[in-house]
Amino acid sequence: MQTAAELLVKCLIAQKSDVIYGVPGESYLSVLDALYDQKDAINFITTRHEGGAAFMAEAYGKFTGQPGICFVTRGPGATNASIGVHTAMQDSSPMILFIGQIGRDMREREAFQEIDYRAFFGPIAKWVTEIDDPDRIPEIIARAYCTAMSGRPGPVVIALPEDMLREVTEKTVPPAISIAKPSPSAQDIETIQSALQNAKRPLIMVGGGGWDRQGRLDLQQFAESAKIPVICGFRNQDLMDNSSAQYIGDASFGKSDAMKTCIAQSDLILVINQRFGEVVTDGWELFDLPTPTQKIIHTHISPDELGKVYQCDTHINSCPNILVSQLLYCNINCQWAEWMNECRTGYHDARQLPETIGAVNPAQICDALNGLLDNDAIITNGAGNFAIWHSKYLNFNHNRRLIAPQSGAMGAGFPSAIAMKSIHPKRQVICFAGDGDFQMTCNELGTAMQNDLKPVVIIFNNGSYGTIRMHQEGKYANRISGTELQNPNFKDISNAYGFDYQLVTKTSQFITAFQKVSEQGGIIELTIDIRDIAPNKRLG
Incomplete structure (x- = not known):
């Protein structure tokens, strides 16, 4: 006999999952306890926010082709994680989000943190379900992996009532699934x-x-x-x-x-x-x-x-x-x-390198990185005009991978970089981030510090939500409203989490700065002129 939670964890391991990203919650304490006895087989990486955990799981799925696994608690935990589910859907990334759920006897009473997950996640997931019977865990887990990886890959969401997880079952663990793939005639x-x-x-x-x-x-x-x-x-x-x-x-x-x-x-x-x-x-x-x-x-x-x-x-x-x-x-x-x-x-x-108004030329920095980066470096980014620079001027190949959100999700880049480090701790991982973009998930610096998973983060600091500012100037000239940013001291933030820090105020400083952080990870802050909003495009 075993608990439903113990069977669930064994099923994940049988499907070759080796890492879980999540924020602990009382609604799935049984799963956390079951993981205690499986530490050598599957690692639980505790994140600082459910959105960060979901981004990590999505990035894992995108990179490996196997579903990234994320665990969050009910209600606010689940809604926080929805940004990663949406990204997995638009980016065709296999992912499974497990949500600790209220007890089965509490449904439809507006219980504490109750949400109808089928209604909430239905439009942005391939399949949403709830496991009410512990004997169905092997069946539903196998179907979840199959659904996430079959056809156009994408996310699956599974709710786990907390009382169900405590029940016992005699069901056995099934073997790893196989995926049918369509072939041309x-x-x-x-x-x-x-x-x-x-x-x-x-x-x-x-x-x-x-x-x-x-x-x-x-x-x-x-x-x-x-x-x-x-x-x-x-x-x-x-x-x-x-x-x-x-x-x-x-x-x-x-x-x-x-x-x-x-x-x-x-x-x-x-x-x-x-x-x-x-x-x-x-x-x-x-x-x-x-x-x-x-x-x-x-x-x-x-x-x-x-x-x-x-x-x-x-x-x-x-x-x-x-x-x-x-x-x-x-x-x-x-x-x-x-x-x-x-x-x-x-x-x-x-691809000719353009001139810039500011003293830091992102195109020239990307050109320098083409020679500095390892051939198997992994590049990540969130969303914003800053991402156009390396998308245009960095060279990618089968080994030098790009993990970036087609959904346009700000904040995805840094959690994705942590996920890449959790898969390949020895490989170079470079995260490009805007100042606004980085601050959406910079709390995950704590996750990186705790697990010693430190990528190189290159922050484009132009004191603005630049992409929105660009559209604002195009439609409402000389009426800047809501798009300016007063940023924190990134050096102090870096030091607080044990990250090395380098400031680049002119292009010639970049190579030295990168060499100082490339081995152990760190943060490089680029001082960018807001007028250099994108290659061959200027504001003002």
């Missing part, structure tokens, strides 16, 4: 090959979740053998080695005119696992609705994404890794060398 591959062979200006656009390392390598091999230009989706730059002659940039905010021209002039776009979201399509204006002018073959791991916005010429439901592995066998006779050269030249021209 021979006809699908033939359709792609024929379309490419008849094209004169083809493009490949890639993105989404569910890629593995071999899939990334096969993608590059196929693109390079066929000499087809590749565009990566928003915050998916690490799907393709940026030094490859076939890489021509990411379809993000502030697309270059050269990229827009390539997309407009292409006569065939092979879209692999990229959903047609707002950022990638510039608010659905890059392509005509509902039927694009360009011929588009859209492949995606989830059939729900095919025909969802655009009615393309061909829709193929396939796992991206399986698709690109089969495309390697296609014999594509390249007839577009001039087109490829035009696209790559446009990419290079768009």
